[in-house]
Amino acid sequence: MTVRFALHVNGRTHEVDVPARRTLADALREDCGLTGTHLGCEHGVCGACTVLVDGEAVRSCLMFAVQCEGAQVRTVEGLDHPLQEAFSQEHALQCGFCTPGFLMLAVGALEADPSIVDDPERLRELLTSNLCRCTGYEAIRRAVSGSSPGTGSASGRSGPGTPR
Numbered sequence: 001m002t003v004r005f006a007l008h009v010n011g012r013t014h015e016v017d018v019p020a021r022r023t024l025a026d027a028l029r030e031d032c033g034l035t036g037t038h039l040g041c042e043h044g045v046c047g048a049c050t051v052l053v054d055g056e057a058v059r060s061c062l063m064f065a066v067q068c069e070g071a072q073v074r075t076v077e078g079l080d081h082p083l084q085e086a087f088s089q090e091h092a093l094q095c096g097f098c099t100p101g102f103l104m105l106a107v108g109a110l111e112a113d114p115s116i117v118d119d120p121e122r123l124r125e126l127l128t129s130n131l132c133r134c135t136g137y138e139a140i141r142r143a144v145s146g147s148s149p150g151t152g153s154a155s156g157r158s159g160p161g162t163p164r
Contacts, residue, residue, distance in 0.1 A: 005069045009034065010078025018065050024058075025049045027065035028075060036076040036100045040131070047130030050101035051075050057108035076100035081107050086147035087140070094134035101130050106144045117145045 004017040009032055016031045025042075028034045028051070037060055040048035044059040051060045052074040076099075083106055086092070093099040109116050109126050116122050127140055 003066050005066065007032065007065060007068060007073065008071065009073045010075060016065065020064070020066060022065050023061050024051070024053075024063040024065045024068055024073070025060035028060060028073070031065075034075050034077050038097055038100055040097070045131070046098070046101070047105060048098050048101040050104045050130065052104055052108050055108065055111065057105045074104070076103055079103060079107060081147070083107055083110070083143065083147040086143040090139045090143040090146065092135055092139035092143040098130060098132045098134075102127070102132070102140055105130055106140075106147075110144070110147070 001020050002017050003020050004015070007014045007016050007027060009028065014032045016027055018027050018031060022031075025037055025039055028037045029039075037051055038048040039061060040046035042049075042061045044062040047059065049060040050057050052058070053063070053068055054071050055074075081103070083103060087099065087103065092102075105126065116126065123141060123144065127137055127144065132140065
């Protein structure tokens with residue numbers, strides 16, 4: 001059985017006709033042509049598929065596309081946020097596979113509560129909910145901490161030779 005509905009992604013409406021059990025991640029990739037949402041574990045553990053649905057970070061591999069009827073979905077392709085530059089400056093995107101999920105997770109958290117960067121334990125808890133095998137998380141933490149309004153530079157660095 002297929003379901004036809006309007007999927008609202010990044011300010012655009014996509015008329016999709018999908019099997020009722022198609023995941024949001026697959027609909028984004030296959031039906032909308034938005035391949036920035038990556039599939040890692042497909043069990044909701046790694047976070048590579050994280051997108052925002054009505055402003056809330058969700059694992060798109062665990063959600064059916066039809067559950068998003070009437071919702072606003074935001075993917076990394078629709079992102080325009082200082083965090084992207086901070087990831088580059090802090091070298092927080094080594095292989096890049098996990099990066100879209102981290103960006104969407106962090107942007108959702110920062111938009112909901114920018115003060116999360118002031119609480120190292122809350123920020124650590126947030127970031128460790130996604131998996132990264134390359135960066136060791138420290139560069140990601142620095143990027144998120146330094147990209148929040150009111151924290152100064154996007155890099156959070158003090159200068160050459162300063163330990164990070």
